[in-house]
Amino acid sequence: MKLHQLRTFVAVADAGGIRGAARALNASPAAITKSLRQLEEDLQMPLVLRTSSGVTLTEAGQALLVHARLMVGQMTRAHEAMGALRGAARGKLTVAVTPWIAMTFLPETITRFCEKMPDVRLEFFEGLLSIANPRLRDGSLDFFVGRPAPGTPGVEFHYRPLFSSTCAVVAREGHPRSGCHSLADLCDLDWVLTWDPANDGPLVENMFSRHDVPMPSKIHLAHSFSIAISLLRQTDMVSVFPWPLVELCAARERLCAFPLREQLEDAMVSVISRSGHPLSEASECFIDCLIGTIRDGLESPSQQTRNVLRSVELLI
Structure with a gap:
């Protein structure tokens, strides 16, 4: 070959x-x-x-x-690394970003990155597990800023935690069950999720089994955040959002969070890359720009950004 x-x-x-x-x-x-x-x-x-x-x-x-x-990706990265050593950082950086990071810190991160590496072209994918993990495995993605796969982290990926937050069950304003306080009262509804809890693995406690609640009879999968939002707005489906996404979208999209007694699973956001494959200079630069933007957000003039950061535990 x-x-x-x-x-x-x-x-x-x-x-x-x-x-x-x-x-x-x-x-x-x-x-x-x-x-x-x-x-x-x-x-x-x-x-x-x-x-x-x-x-x-x-x-x-x-x-x-x-x-x-x-193999093709590694050879491309080798050429880019040699170009960087010659002072000619070029090529393409491919990143998947979870929706709430994209809606808050991504624009400023890109501005900072492009000032430092103007010749590097950026390509972005929606930061959902079903989209990002296969691309990490086959090398077509440099890294993923988002939720790690459920279960105990293995040796396949390297994780650099950024945030931890809790989650909320959400639905449209005026939903007939919006006053429910128990997860068990929602199991007969149609759910739309961006991951499949049935495939988390037999040894992984998902949000339902953790509270001795049966798995909903019908879980629809959406591999697009915009599709999930559209379905929630116009149907009686329910979903699970990390709290930063609730802060960003609830009022604008006319959604509400259910006042449940149960505390749902934590939503960790990490920089995820393949183990054993060093990040490129462009990747390291982008991650530094992202972390700098996040830290500056603590004193942001935007009330929304401050609310988002108050809803998470910062791990950097």
Whole structure:
């Protein structure tokens, strides 16, 4: 396997076809096809299935893609590290950011970062577990600012805690159960969550089992914060938000927090990166800018920012 073949394979997988990969790599479709065919011949197995609408990955192709992304990503980071040592910090920084951080500290963080590294291009993803964790694993994400996966942290990721806060059950203003004080009174409702408590693992206590409350019969999953907000505003679904997000969104989106007796799980926010893979100079710079912005927020003229910081325990 050669690096240019793996780069071609990743481009084909991302673009969903030969022509899209050719455009992405500024190469001819014939060159892309030749490189892909050589890779398949070297491995002695097909990696893609060609269809009229593009390509799909075979089982072997899906398995190789994870490793190919890591190898291509590491080589890109190596080039960027050498460029930084020459005083030419360029390239791309890819970050996932949890919604309430994006709504408060991200704009100022970006301003500070771009002043220090004007030639680095930024790419952002929604900081939800289902989006960020797979990209951390395959190397297409530099780091994730958000909630760690439930359970005991393993060796796969490195965690740098920033905040801890409690959570609240939320719904639209005027919800027929808005006066309920017990989690058990809400189990028959439809829930919309950005993670699946049923998949937290058999050894992990989720917010329901911790309080001896049965799992709701219907939990819908939303892999987008804007979708979750829309559903909450216009239906009788309920959800769980960290308190900083309640401070930011409740009044504006006409949502309310239920006055429950139970204290729900803590919502930890950390900088999460892959273990064993040192962060790039651009990543370290961005994280420093974020931490500086957070600390300055303690004396922010914005009442909303101060309210958000009062709702969390600062861990930096």
